[in-house]
Amino acid sequence: MNATSNQGALDGLRVLDLSRVLAGPWASQLLADLGADVVKIERPGAGDDTRAWGPPWLNDADGEPTGESAYYLCANRNKRSVAIDLSQPDGQRLVKELVSKADVLIENFKVGGLSQYGLDYASLKELNPRLVYCSITGFGQTGPYASRAGYDFLIQGMGGLMSVTGRADGTEGEGPLKAGVALTDITTGLYATVAILAALARRERSGVGQHIDLALLDVQVACLANQATNYLVGGVVPRRIGNAHPNIVPYQDFPTADGHMIIAVGNDGQFASLCMALGEPEWTRDARFAGNAQRVKYRDELIAMIRSVTVSRATGEWIALMEAAGVPCGPINDLSQVFEDPQVRSRNVRIEMQHPLATHVALVANPIRMSESPVQYRHSPPTLGQHMTEVLRDWLDMDAADADESRVKERL
Structure with a gap:
């Protein structure tokens, strides 16, 4: 093993993740896999919406459901969870203290949703000018749809993907179809990661952070790739042709x-x-x-x-x-065949991690293979608020007594 391989490529980077569901958590999980210290800010008592998106659930050692959904587990590895109520002044002050120590903040609230708490970019850049602040919404920070909520399925339809996905008209099973996974969320998470890393690279030269505005609809249209340019160049609206390719045969x-x-x-x-x-x-x-x-x-x-x-x-x-x-x-x-495929097995695409509520949890490995700073699996997807004390100790230099969750409000 290389001498540097015990250190992630993004070791030392601090990320506050205020996002929920998939696009934002996918981006923050990727940063975490690459070595960043990602702190997930969640609602006390509820947490990320996807914690409740089951079954299936992770089972404990006795085979009983733990209440942690498989959906939540897919996008929250290598993070630490703290539970903070953003609607309360104490919670807002605590998040601002964490922001003062952060390099990156990721959020997917509705446009303007965090301004009521003083946690919008304009407010936080005054506190931390080096902050890279990534906002993920359905339609972006501007435009006639900016205030609308955006969901992957909706965007797959509005953004054109479903118009080219499905059996052709006049054939059995005809009609538009969405992809079998939330591809718009996933690709938005990937674009967010690229944008964050680009903003961090610029910060190395300029010394200041910036605001990133990412919209699911923008990403979906961009990811139409050749289908979009087929239309723009050829002037013909692409049609559904099932599993066939519009430009290559067979x-x-x-x-x-x-x-x-x-x-x-x-x-x-x-x-x-x-x-x-x-x-x-x-x-x-x-x-x-x-x-x-x-x-x-x-x-x-x-x-x-x-x-x-x-x-x-x-x-x-x-x-x-x-x-x-x-x-x-x-x-x-099918998925059982995928995970039994000899190539998939040889690449160790399936991994197992210890989990505080179960003997272990099976997850899909990060596909990035780096020779000098390989991905490491440090934390299983956290339980709600699992790391409150240690995050306050590590980020805010509180001693063990002050970092105890029961004493946080006293400090504020």
Whole structure:
């Protein structure tokens, strides 16, 4: 192990996380995984909304539910929790003391929601000019929708993702679909992390922090990627085409004798290899399929031809043939199959951590692999208010007696 590997890339960075649910907590968990000291500020008695988003629940050693939801557990690893009532003057003063020691603050209150407590950026930058303050909302700090609440499902619809997700009109099961996970929240969390790190890099040069305004709707539109530019450049509104690709053919799912598989041909060489693997080498000489543009034009004919062949063998047989031929191909796994996959197992994507309410909790590992400062799993997702005393001691230099939760109000 490298001499520096016991120290995270963001070791020494202090983050106050006032966010709830997924987009903000996803960003703060990523910062925490990279070594930042993330303190999660939660409502006394309730905490993050997602603590109640079960079942399933984490079970204790006797198999009884602990009340900690799997949803909450997915986004709050490596953090420390303190319970502070922001609606009370004592709570506001305590948060401001913590802000004075913080590098970053993440929040996802409605626009203006924290100004009533004096915890908005304009107020806090006077207290700590170096503070990087990241606000995550549904629609941003400006514009006609700024005051609206935003939720992932709503934004997937408004932001265009559902218009290109789902079976085509006129086919069985037609209609728009959302993604199976809250992708808009996740991608917003990732953009937030990038923005925070960029603001910290600038602070190294300027000495001052800044306000980051992130909107779920902005992120969703940005993440339409080629579909958005297909429209902007081509002038044609993209349509739902199921699992097919709008710009590449063949690049979709195909039926097999015992299920389905994915074939993802990205160039003409791979298409020629596919034809050989399918036992149809003459297709490479068909003018309709001579290049990708032609294959897109004659999509329906080519897909029907491939389907007529793929149903003749089982998925495993086809995958072996395709891999030998150098054709990108794979199964459509459910979650039990994902975590049993030999590649997933070899990469240690499933981890286990000790938990104060259970013998352990199983979580998904951070996918970032760094040679000099690897991700470390220091804290399991915290119970509500678990770290009140130690955070006040570490951040505010209180002695053990003053940092006791029962004496905090006396100090304020």
